[in-house]
Amino acid sequence: MTVVPFPPSLAAIGDAGASGLAGKQFGLQSLLKKVFLSTPSVAAYVRRLRSVLRKLNPDLLHSNGFKMHLLAACAKPVAVPLIWHIHDYVSLRPLMARLLPVFARRCALAITNSRSVSEDLRSVCGARLKIHTVYNAIDLTAFSPEGKTLDLDSLSGLPPSHSGTVKVGLLGTLARWKGHETFLKALAALPESLPVRGYISGDAIYQTRGSQYSLNELKGIASRLGVSHRVGFTGFVDKPEAAMRSLDVIVHASTEPEPFGLVIAEAMACGRAVIVSEAGGASEIVEPGINALGHKPGSTGQLAERIMELAADKGLRERLGRAGRRTAEQRFDQRQK
DSSP states (O other), rough: OOOOOOOOHHTTTTGGSSGGGOSSSSOOHHHHHHHHHHHHHHHHHHHHHHHHHHHHHHHHHESSSHHHHHHHHHHHHHTTTTEEOOOSSTTTTTHHHHHHHHHGGGSSSESSSSSSHHEEEEEHOOTTTTTTOOOOOBBBTTTTSSOOOOOHHHHHHHHOOOTEEEEEEEOOOGGGGGGGHHHHHHHHHSOOOOOEEEEEEEEOOSSTTTOOHHHHHHHHHHHHHHGGGGGEEEOOOHHHHHHHHOEEEEEOSSSSSSOOOOHHHHHHHOOOOEEESSBBGGGGGGOBBBBBEEETTTHHHHHHHHHHHTTOHHHHHHHHHHHHHHHHHHHHGGGOO
């Protein structure tokens, strides 16, 4: 394996915080200034990457991530076809929406993780770019209803939950559009007498400024909402499947359209009841009322209602969990991809 790591100035560039998914955390002018100042390090990186690719002499290049799509297009040998694997919406990125169409002519094919992302990419890059949709696949052996679990209370520094407590969790990165604040507000809207405890598993993993919460920010929000006693923050867990099996209900709360929703497929595979924000690619992989329950993106009230519905009905949780597992087996088994 040959690794060509990003220089810090390049790793820190990201336009999600300039608009769209992360909200307006900083201005486009500030972003363009960072891009300009990083130009020497970007040029040096492209030279290093081009040198490595010449030595490797690949038959095909496959890139992931917007920055790497552009860098690979610049550095690739002329005769080597390049495949972009697009996992996110381009139109919501003010910088990438301008740059990706410029370099699309150097791309032989784009693979997207949902029809929703395909439509978005087509709207930005036009009809000349070949696009093929392939849903993400998961390991159904690792993500299964049976297996190890975690003590989420201990990881969160909370006292043990009482018998009969319904455990409801949100797992994933702390990206601002993933709906952590919506989830916390929904927990705050629940009756105090309802035996529910919430959990947030994940941490800030990106280097790009403004695109994510910190754990301390989320804990501060929980404190202001008065739910610190009924929500635990586990931090990053290296076995998400074990965390999922420790929950009764898994919440997907994205406030913006979800490109795919890998955590949804993983939760289904673990046989857990799932509540899904119905927009984008996420709406392509669930059937509300059949293998999941749905709510309008950003709707605290609807999310709270769905949590209460599942907390009160163990039979419904089990029925949705079984249907979700069947869906995962039929549509997301990596052995069939």
